[in-house]
Amino acid sequence: MTETRISKLPNLNRRQVLAGMAAAPIVLAAGSRASIGAPTGTLSVAVLDFLEVSLKPVFAAYEAARQGTKVEYSLLPSTSAELRQALLSRRMANKLPDITYLADIYATQFAEAGITADMRNFLNSGGPIKMDSFAKTFLDQYLVASGPKKGGYYGLPQGADTVVLFYNKKHFDDAKLPYPDDSWDFAKQVEVATKLTQKNGSTTTRYGLGVSVPWHATYVPGITALGDTLLDDKGLFKLTSDASVKLFTMYWDQVKNGVFASNTQLAQIGQTQGAFGSGTASMIQSVRALVPLVRQTIKDDWDVAMEPMINGSRHTGMGSIALATTPQGEQNNKDLAYDFLTWFYSEQGGMKVLTSTYAVVPPVPALYNSPIWTQLPAPPANVKVFSDSIQYGNENPTTIPADVQAVVDSELLKAEQAVVLSGAAVADALNTAQGTINEAMARNLASNG
Amino acid sequence: MVTEVERQGLSGIERQRAVTRRRSRLFDAATAAWALLFVLPNFVLFSIFIVIPVVAAFALSLFDWNMIADPQFVGLRNYADILKDPRAVNSVIKTVYLVVLGVIPTVLLSFGMAVLINTRFLGYSIIRTFYFLPIVISFVASAVLWRFIYDPRVGPINALLGAFGVSGVNWLQNTTWAMPAVSLVIVWLRLPLGIILYLAALQQINSQLLEAAEIDGANAWQKLIHIIWPNVRPVTFLILIINLRGIIFDSFDVVQVMTGGGPLDSTDILIKYIYDLAFAQLRLGYASALSTVLFVVVAGLALIFTPPQNPRAVR
Numbered sequence: 001m002t003e004t005r006i007s008k009l010p011n012l013n014r015r016q017v018l019a020g021m022a023a024a025p026i027v028l029a030a031g032s033r034a035s036i037g038a039p040t041g042t043l044s045v046a047v048l049d050f051l052e053v054s055l056k057p058v059f060a061a062y063e064a065a066r067q068g069t070k071v072e073y074s075l076l077p078s079t080s081a082e083l084r085q086a087l088l089s090r091r092m093a094n095k096l097p098d099i100t101y102l103a104d105i106y107a108t109q110f111a112e113a114g115i116t117a118d119m120r121n122f123l124n125s126g127g128p129i130k131m132d133s134f135a136k137t138f139l140d141q142y143l144v145a146s147g148p149k150k151g152g153y154y155g156l157p158q159g160a161d162t163v164v165l166f167y168n169k170k171h172f173d174d175a176k177l178p179y180p181d182d183s184w185d186f187a188k189q190v191e192v193a194t195k196l197t198q199k200n201g202s203t204t205t206r207y208g209l210g211v212s213v214p215w216h217a218t219y220v221p222g223i224t225a226l227g228d229t230l231l232d233d234k235g236l237f238k239l240t241s242d243a244s245v246k247l248f249t250m251y252w253d254q255v256k257n258g259v260f261a262s263n264t265q266l267a268q269i270g271q272t273q274g275a276f277g278s279g280t281a282s283m284i285q286s287v288r289a290l291v292p293l294v295r296q297t298i299k300d301d302w303d304v305a306m307e308p309m310i311n312g313s314r315h316t317g318m319g320s321i322a323l324a325t326t327p328q329g330e331q332n333n334k335d336l337a338y339d340f341l342t343w344f345y346s347e348q349g350g351m352k353v354l355t356s357t358y359a360v361v362p363p364v365p366a367l368y369n370s371p372i373w374t375q376l377p378a379p380p381a382n383v384k385v386f387s388d389s390i391q392y393g394n395e396n397p398t399t400i401p402a403d404v405q406a407v408v409d410s411e412l413l414k415a416e417q418a419v420v421l422s423g424a425a426v427a428d429a430l431n432t433a434q435g436t437i438n439e440a441m442a443r444n445l446a447s448n449g
Numbered sequence: 450m451v452t453e454v455e456r457q458g459l460s461g462i463e464r465q466r467a468v469t470r471r472r473s474r475l476f477d478a479a480t481a482a483w484a485l486l487f488v489l490p491n492f493v494l495f496s497i498f499i500v501i502p503v504v505a506a507f508a509l510s511l512f513d514w515n516m517i518a519d520p521q522f523v524g525l526r527n528y529a530d531i532l533k534d535p536r537a538v539n540s541v542i543k544t545v546y547l548v549v550l551g552v553i554p555t556v557l558l559s560f561g562m563a564v565l566i567n568t569r570f571l572g573y574s575i576i577r578t579f580y581f582l583p584i585v586i587s588f589v590a591s592a593v594l595w596r597f598i599y600d601p602r603v604g605p606i607n608a609l610l611g612a613f614g615v616s617g618v619n620w621l622q623n624t625t626w627a628m629p630a631v632s633l634v635i636v637w638l639r640l641p642l643g644i645i646l647y648l649a650a651l652q653q654i655n656s657q658l659l660e661a662a663e664i665d666g667a668n669a670w671q672k673l674i675h676i677i678w679p680n681v682r683p684v685t686f687l688i689l690i691i692n693l694r695g696i697i698f699d700s701f702d703v704v705q706v707m708t709g710g711g712p713l714d715s716t717d718i719l720i721k722y723i724y725d726l727a728f729a730q731l732r733l734g735y736a737s738a739l740s741t742v743l744f745v746v747v748a749g750l751a752l753i754f755t756p757p758q759n760p761r762a763v764r
Contacts, residue, residue: 080729081725081729082728088517112517113516201616202616203602204602267709268600268601268619269602403730406725406729406730407729410725410729417712421622421624
């Protein structure tokens with residue numbers, strides 16, 4: 001099956017052939033399950049609302065591949081507060097679906113709330129999808145590090161998203177600037193972004209870079225690159241460390257200069273993808289999941305590059321959304337749920353349909369070089385960047401409870417506003433944020449033991 | 450001495466009175482039954498959606514609960530924490546500020562506009578329709594529209610100011626201007642209801658009163674103070690209390706979409722903070738304590754602003 005496909009594809013290099021061979025067991029196993037009589041019935045899946053468009057064809061393809069099955073999906077709100085409210089309410093009403101979507105930061109909370117089941121049950125069930133099928137860094141985002149569910153994996157990543165640099169080729173061509181490459185560091189990025197920035201008086205009309213500074217995918221790798229960590233030995237935030245203050249100062253100085261657009265500005269120019277799509281930002285730091293939206297909106301040619309180095313080393317943010325069976329799904333519809341997951345992660349099953357939307361880098365290393373997503377028509381042309389940058393990914397510490405993450409996000413946004421709008425010192429603003437965040441951490445620890 | 454005839458006559462009258470009293474009681478009972486029948490559906494729905502949640506919220510305010518672990522009884526600790534919480538204090542101040550910026554202009558402008566459009570002129574129905582337009586637009590859509598209007602780069606306000614050589618500010622990202630900018634949208638959204646209520650009240654005023662006042666030499670101001678205002682005063686109280694409640698509870702959508710409570714908490718009103726506590730931080734007990742306090746304050750204000758009524762006069 002795999003060999004037939006390869007023989008039809010021109011210009012395959014050795015890596016791609018090897019990747020195809022590595023993926024073969026998954027493909028064959030997924031197919032064999034169907035041939036030996038897969039379970040039938042109705043599978044209920046709760047889907048994050050922004051994924052509906054890309055997942056509808058996946059469900060249709062599964063129904064076509066498995067006669068006698070039907071996928072009934074319901075939508076979940078994608079905003080943090082509403083998502084948790086929706087799933088916690090469904091859990092209390094005992095109306096959870098068989099499979100639910102979630103984001104990495106909720107892994108522990110949803111596990112403890114009884115919304116998600118331990119996916120080791122599926123990974124150790126003897127099917128072709130096993131623990132080592134997944135990119136470890138992404139699977140580990142769903143590893144619960146403490147508490148009663150410690151050691152369990154409460155989600156399987158749908159994709160492997162790391163932050164890369166999107167750039168507008170026309171803006172670079174117009175300014176006669178060379179495109180970003182692997183040699184770029186932060187200083188070079190600032191230099192080029194400054195040249196690409198356009199202003200009307202004191203108002204920036206085009207930003208050199210759109211970057212959400214109070215986003216963990218920006219500050220966690222930055223602090224790591226500067227040789228420190230976000231949390232101290234006790235698991236509390238140390239935002240006033242030298243590395244942290246230096247990192248935030250590097251970014252916020254450029255926000256104050258009107259060269260970088262961060263949350264305060266991005267809210268008014270359509271967030272990162274909207275700003276890039278409309279040409280209001282020449283570069284953005286973003287992820288593969290936003291490629292479909294960018295492709296829909298942007299008129300100019302564009303491409304992607306690796307994130308620039310900071311302090312001589314390369315680190316980048318990472319994150320993912322995931323699927324997990326629910327305890328009800330495990331109890332009432334386990335065979336069908338497991339069959340769907342097996343098919344979903346197979347090269348010719350869900351991964352093929354999903355990657356064709358440009359929204360996903362497969363979380364399965366065996367598919368990093370698969371033509372199902374690397375051979376899609378450009379832009380972006382430099383797709384290797386997405387898989388190559390995975391090795392540089394730094395995740396947000398999984399010990400941060402989701403409730404506290406909400407406080408972190410809001411306090412760092414306030415710190416940014418204090419610095420950018422009110423001229424507060426970076427160290428003072430971070431100190432204020434740190435006080436409130438660590439108070440929330442202490443409160444959370446006291447409540448949950 | 451009472452004669453036999455008179456005694457019989459008296460007893461006849463008493464019998465008649467007794468019958469009348471019995472009929473009256475039966476009538477009262479029937480009326481009460483009908484009234485109960487009509488009130489019952491509303492009472493049931495009101496209980497389910499208002500009374501029970503209010504009682505449940507109060508009960509929840511005595512617990513520490515995150516919807517995951519078991520609730521822990523903490524007594525009145527959540528209430529004691531309110532005064533120690535600087536963000537709660539700030540959000541109360543911001544709510545009062547928004548009420549001042551929102552309620553007073555809404556009442557005054559509603560009245561002024563209702564007086565202005567309470568005349569028949571060519572195309573008056575079209576003009577009235579324009580005034581009522583905001584009522585058919587959702588709060589969220591309005592907030593998105595106004596966010597564009599306030600945009601410092603492409604928004605029409607700054608473009609207009611620029612045409613006169615004035616450099617506009619970044620309205621929604623300025624700690625001084627964000628709240629007035631938000632309150633303007635809220636006033637714009639709440640004007641139509643006020644205008645409708647005032648128009649209804651104005652059209653109830655007997656035109657002969659105004660004509661008589663004119664004949665007696667009353668000027669426009671005197672007519673406004675001595676005839677129009679006394680007639681629209683009850684409606685004014687109604688509009689006041691509707692807007693007070695509405696601005697405190699219903700401004701969440703506009704604030705969430707336009708500023709998210711920022712910048713630097715300058716538009717962080719209480720209802721937005723309660724939402725963050727309950728659904729972003731999952732501190733349902735503390736959020737319920739704040740909700741209970743807010744409920745008591747608004748109920749108190751409603752009682753203060755409701756004009757006293759004589760039950761007999763109503764009957």
